[in-house]
Amino acid sequence: MITFAFYLFAVLITGLFLVTVMSKNVLYAMTSLAAGMVLISGLFFILGADFLGVVQLIVYVGAVMAVYAFAMMFFDLSRDVKERHDNPWLIFLLGGGIALTLVVMFAAPIMGEAVHALYPPEEGATNPQAVGLVLFTKYLLPFEVASVMLLVAMIAGIILAGKKMEISLSAMDEDILPDTKENA
Amino acid sequence: MEVTYLGVIIKAILILAIISAIAGFGTYIERKVLAFMQRRLGPMHVGLYGLLQIAADGIKLFTKEDFIPQNANKFIFMLAPIITAATAFIALSAVPVFPDFTIFGVFVPSIAADVNIGILFVLGMMAAGLYGPLLAGMSQANKWGLLGAARTAAQFISYEVVTGLSLLAPIMMVGSLSLIDFNHYNETHPWMVFMQPLAFVLFLIAGFAETNRTPFDLLENEAEIIAGYATEYSGMRWGMFFIGEYANMITVAVLASIIFLGGYTDLWFIPGWLAIILKIAFMFFLMLWVRASWPHVRPDQFMWLAWKVLMPLAVINVVITGIVIMV
Amino acid sequence: MITLNHYLILSGLLFAIGLVGVVRRKNLLMLFFATEIMLNAANLAFAATSSYYHDLTGQMFAFFIIAVAASEVAVGLGLLILLYKKYGSINLDDFTIMKG
Amino acid sequence: MSLEHFKNRNVGTQNYRMLDLDPTPVTGWGKFKQVVRRSLSLELLVGLKVTLREMIKALFFGGMHTTKYPFEKLPIGPRYRAIHEMKRLLESGHYRCIGCGLCEKICPADAIRIDTAYGEDQRKHVEEYTINFGRCIFCGYCAEVCPELAIVHGGRYETASEQRASFSLFDDMLTPIDQLTNQKEFPGYGSVSVQADKNIKKTPLAY
Numbered sequence: 001m002i003t004f005a006f007y008l009f010a011v012l013i014t015g016l017f018l019v020t021v022m023s024k025n026v027l028y029a030m031t032s033l034a035a036g037m038v039l040i041s042g043l044f045f046i047l048g049a050d051f052l053g054v055v056q057l058i059v060y061v062g063a064v065m066a067v068y069a070f071a072m073m074f075f076d077l078s079r080d081v082k083e084r085h086d087n088p089w090l091i092f093l094l095g096g097g098i099a100l101t102l103v104v105m106f107a108a109p110i111m112g113e114a115v116h117a118l119y120p121p122e123e124g125a126t127n128p129q130a131v132g133l134v135l136f137t138k139y140l141l142p143f144e145v146a147s148v149m150l151l152v153a154m155i156a157g158i159i160l161a162g163k164k165m166e167i168s169l170s171a172m173d174e175d176i177l178p179d180t181k182e183n184a
Numbered sequence: 185m186e187v188t189y190l191g192v193i194i195k196a197i198l199i200l201a202i203i204s205a206i207a208g209f210g211t212y213i214e215r216k217v218l219a220f221m222q223r224r225l226g227p228m229h230v231g232l233y234g235l236l237q238i239a240a241d242g243i244k245l246f247t248k249e250d251f252i253p254q255n256a257n258k259f260i261f262m263l264a265p266i267i268t269a270a271t272a273f274i275a276l277s278a279v280p281v282f283p284d285f286t287i288f289g290v291f292v293p294s295i296a297a298d299v300n301i302g303i304l305f306v307l308g309m310m311a312a313g314l315y316g317p318l319l320a321g322m323s324q325a326n327k328w329g330l331l332g333a334a335r336t337a338a339q340f341i342s343y344e345v346v347t348g349l350s351l352l353a354p355i356m357m358v359g360s361l362s363l364i365d366f367n368h369y370n371e372t373h374p375w376m377v378f379m380q381p382l383a384f385v386l387f388l389i390a391g392f393a394e395t396n397r398t399p400f401d402l403l404e405n406e407a408e409i410i411a412g413y414a415t416e417y418s419g420m421r422w423g424m425f426f427i428g429e430y431a432n433m434i435t436v437a438v439l440a441s442i443i444f445l446g447g448y449t450d451l452w453f454i455p456g457w458l459a460i461i462l463k464i465a466f467m468f469f470l471m472l473w474v475r476a477s478w479p480h481v482r483p484d485q486f487m488w489l490a491w492k493v494l495m496p497l498a499v500i501n502v503v504i505t506g507i508v509i510m511v
Numbered sequence: 512m513i514t515l516n517h518y519l520i521l522s523g524l525l526f527a528i529g530l531v532g533v534v535r536r537k538n539l540l541m542l543f544f545a546t547e548i549m550l551n552a553a554n555l556a557f558a559a560t561s562s563y564y565h566d567l568t569g570q571m572f573a574f575f576i577i578a579v580a581a582s583e584v585a586v587g588l589g590l591l592i593l594l595y596k597k598y599g600s601i602n603l604d605d606f607t608i609m610k611g
Numbered sequence: 612m613s614l615e616h617f618k619n620r621n622v623g624t625q626n627y628r629m630l631d632l633d634p635t636p637v638t639g640w641g642k643f644k645q646v647v648r649r650s651l652s653l654e655l656l657v658g659l660k661v662t663l664r665e666m667i668k669a670l671f672f673g674g675m676h677t678t679k680y681p682f683e684k685l686p687i688g689p690r691y692r693a694i695h696e697m698k699r700l701l702e703s704g705h706y707r708c709i710g711c712g713l714c715e716k717i718c719p720a721d722a723i724r725i726d727t728a729y730g731e732d733q734r735k736h737v738e739e740y741t742i743n744f745g746r747c748i749f750c751g752y753c754a755e756v757c758p759e760l761a762i763v764h765g766g767r768y769e770t771a772s773e774q775r776a777s778f779s780l781f782d783d784m785l786t787p788i789d790q791l792t793n794q795k796e797f798p799g800y801g802s803v804s805v806q807a808d809k810n811i812k813k814t815p816l817a818y
Contacts, residue, residue: 002513003512003513006191006513006517010517010521013525014524014525014528015522017528017529017548019527020533020544020545020548021528021529021531021535021536021544021545021548022271023296023573025257026538026540027257027319028260028324029494029541029544029557030543030544031260031263031315031319033544033547033548034315035599036551038312040551040555040588041308043518043555043558044558046560047518047558047559047562047569048562049562049573050300050301050556051301051562051570052554052570052573052574053309054301054304054305054560055303055304055574055577056307056577057308057309057311057312058304058307058308058311058344058348058553059577059580059581060547060551060577060580061308061311061312061315061339062308062311062312062314062340062344063311063341063344064580064581065583066314066318066337066340066341066545067337067585067588068343068540068543068584069318069322069333069337069542069589070334070337070338070588071588071591071592072322073322073330073333073334088535089578089596090577091534091535092531093564094529094530094531094534095527095530095531095534095540096524096527098527098530098596099523099524099526099527099530102523102526102527103519103520103523108533108537108543113278113509114603119304119538126362127301128300128301128361129569130567131571131574134568135571135574139571140186142571142575142577143532146574146575146578146579149578149579149582149585150578150581150582151564152582153582153583153585154560154583154585155587156586156589157585157587157588157589159589160586160590160592161580161588161589161593173522184573217666220669220670221662221663221666221669221675222665222673223663223665223668223669223676224669224675224676224677225675225679225777230681279636293802462748473659473662473663474659476662477658477659477661477662478655478658493646
C-alpha cells in the first residue's frame with residue numbers, strides 16, 4: 001500500500017512540477033505548483049512527519065502560494081508568458097548534469113553507512129510532541145532567530161509593497177479629496 | 185482499536201453522503217430561518233412545508249446550462265469548484281463527531297482518520313480550501329471575479345492567523361492537538377468556553393470569516409462585486425461551491441462544539457451523541473441568526489479588524505494563558 | 512519496499528526540475544516558482560533522511576527552510592511589486608540598463 | 612390588512628427617533644476608546660435580540676406577514692382601474708350601452724372598437740364591442756365619458772392571458788345575467804358624483 005502511494009505521489013509530483021516549469025500560462029504554473037506541494041505534504045505524512053506535513057500544508061499551500069496568487073493579479077492571465085530562449089539544449093544539459101551530481105552526492109553517505117542518529121525521538125511521544133521537545137531545547141536559538149527573521153521579512157514586505165499606502169482615498173471627506181476633474 | 189481499510193472506506197463514504205445531505209438540507213434550513221426572522225414563510229409549496237425544495241433545487245442545478253466564458257481558462261475554471269467541495273470534505277475526515285460505538289458487534293471508532301494533529305489538519309485543509317474561490321476568480325476572465333479572488337486571498341490569509349492563534353490557548357491547556365484528547369479533557373474539566381471565553385469569541389469571528397458567512401462574505405458581496413468569484417458560474421459547478429461552503433460551516437460548528445462546548449461528553453441526562461447534535465445545531469443556527477441580524481462590513485474595516493484588533497487580542501490571550509499555566 | 516534511496520532520487524529529480532526552471536525562466540514570478548520547487552525538494556530529502564534514521568534534525572531543518580521560504584516570499588514579492596511599478600514589466604530580459 | 616390600513620398610511624407622523632451619534636474620533640486614543648466602548652457595551656447583541664424576537668413573534672404569535680398571493684389576495688381600492696366591466700340595467704337586465712361611440716372616440720390608445728346596427732325592433736343594438744387589452748393604457752377616459760355608466764373599470768387586475776383575444780369581447784365583460792342581483796353600482800372613477808342631482812341646472816326657458 002505504501003509502495004503504491006509513494007509511486008503514485010512521486011509520478012504526480014514530478015508531472016505537476018514539470019508543468020510548473022514548462023507551462024507558458026501563469027495560472028497553470030501556480031495551480032500545479034500548489035497541487036504538487038499538497039502531494040509533498042502527503043509524502044511527509046507517509047514518512048511519519050505529521051507536523052511537518054501540516055506545516056507544509058498551512059504555510060506553503062495556505063500562505064506562500066496564496067501570496068504568489070496575489071502577486072499574479074498584476075498580469076493578464078488569459079495571455080501567455082512570452083519568454084526568449086537562446087539555447088534550450090544547454091539548459092537541459094545543465095539541469096541533467098547537476099541532477100546526476102546530486103544523486104552521486106546523496107548516494108555517497110548512504111554507501112558509507114557512517115550515519116547515526118543524533119536526536120532520536122522520545123519513546124512514546126507523538127510526532128508533534130517529539131518535534132516540540134527537540135525544537136525548544138536543542139534548536140531554541142535558531143528558532144528565535146528564525147522568528148526575528150520572519151518579523152524583519154514581514155516589515156520589509158510591508159514597507160516595500162506599501163509605499164504611499166497611508167493615503168486612503170475612501171476614508172477621506174469629500175472636500176479634502178483632490179479635485180479629480182482638474183487632474184484629469 | 186483496530187483500523188481496517190474497509191472500515192475507513194465505509195466511513196469516508198458515509199461522511200460524504202451524510203454531509204452532502206446535511207449541506208443540502210442546510211440550504212433549506214437557512215432559507216426557512218431567514219424567512220422566519222423576516223416574518224415570512226419561506227419555501228412552502230414543494231412538498232410538505234417546502235421540504236422537497238432541496239430536490240427541486242438539485243434538479244434545477246443539474247439541468248441548468250453549464251456555461252464557460254470564452255476567455256476563461258477552461259481547465260482551471262472547471263477544477264475550482266471541485267477543490268472547494270473536496271477540501272471541505274477532507275477536513276471533515278479528521279473530525280470525530282460522535283462517541284465511539286459498537287454496531288453489529290463491531291467496534292467503530294467514530295473518526296475516519298485519527299491523525300494525532302487533528303486540529304492542525306483541519307485548519308490546513310481549510311487553508312487549502314482557499315484555492316477554490318481563488319482559482320475560480322482568477323480563471324474566469326472577469327474583473328469582478330478577479331476582485332473576488334483578491335479578497336479571497338487577503339481574507340483567508342489574514343483570518344487563518346486569527347484562527348490559529350485563538351486555538352493556541354486551548355491547545356496549550358489540553359496539551360494535545362488531537363480532537364479526541366480535547367473531548368477527554370472536557371470530561372474532567374468545565375467547558376473550555378468558560379475558561380477561554382475570549383478564544384471562543386475570536387474563533388467564532390475567524391470561523392465566520394473562513395467559511396465566508398454573512399457579516400464577512402466579502403468574496404461574493406453581491407452589493408459590491410456582483411457575485412465575486414462565482415460571477416460566471418452556473419448550474420452544478422455553482423452548486424458545488426455551496427456544498428463546500430455548507431460543509432465548511434458544519435466543520436466550524438463541530439470544531440467549536442468539540443473544543444469549546446464540551447464535545448460529546450454526556451450532559452446532565454442527555455446522552456453524548458444527542459448533546460453534540462444539539463450543540464452543532466445551535467452553532468449552525470447561530471450562523472444563520474447572525475446572517476439575519478448584522479450587515480456587511482467594508483473590506484478595509486475587515487482587514488483592520490483582523491490585524492489591529494483580533495490578532496493582538498489573540499496574542500495577549502496566549503501570553504496570559506501561558507503565564508497562568510506556568511504559575 | 513520503499514527505501515531512503517527512492518526518496519532521495521525523487522528529491523534529486525525534483526531539485527533538477529526546479530533548477531531547469533531557474534535557468535530557463537525569464538519571468539520573475541515563474542523564477543520564484545522554480546525556487547520554491549527546489550526548496551521543496553530539499554525539504555523532502557531532509558524529511559526522508561530524518562524518518563529513515565530516526566533522527567529529528569532533518570525535520571528541524573525542514574522547518575527552518577519553510578521559514579526561510581516564507582521570508583523570501585515576503586521580501587521577494589515586495590521587490591517584485593516595486594519593479595513592476597517602476598518598469599511596468601517583470602521580465603528579466605527587459606532589465607538591461609546595465610548592459611553596455 | 613384592511614382597506615382602512617391602506618388608506619391611512621400616516622406618512623410623516625410616525626415617531627422617528629434621531630440617533631445621537633458621537634462625532635467621529637480623530638485621535639488614535641479616541642478611536643481606541645470608541646472601539647472598546649462599542650465592543651463592551653454589547654451593542655451587537657441588540658441586533659440578534661431583535662431578529663430573534665421577530666422570529667418568535669412570527670412563529671408563535673401569528674405575526675407572519677406573508678400573503679400567499681394566488682390563494683389569498685389583498686383588497687384593492689374602489690377607484691382601482693383594471694379590466695373593464697360592462698354593466699346591465701337593473702330593471703330589465705338589458706345592457707346599458709347605447710352604442711353612442713363616445714368611448715371609441717375618446718380612447719387615446721385606439722383600443723376600443725364598437726359596431727352598432729339597427730335591429731328588428733328598430734332600436735340601435737351593439738353588434739360588436741371589443742377592447743384590445745394589448746393597447747389599452749387603463750387611462751379611464753372611456754369610463755369617464757360614458758353617459759350611461761355602462762362601461763366602468765373593475766378590480767380584476769390579473770391581466771396575463773394566453774392570447775390577445777381574452778377579455779376583449781363584449782360578452783366577456785358584461786355582467787352575467789344570472790349575477791344581475793349582485794351587480795354593484797359603480798362608485799369609482801367615472802361614476803356620477805354624489806351630489807350630481809344638485810349640480811344639474813335647469814335649462815333656461817328663454818331658449
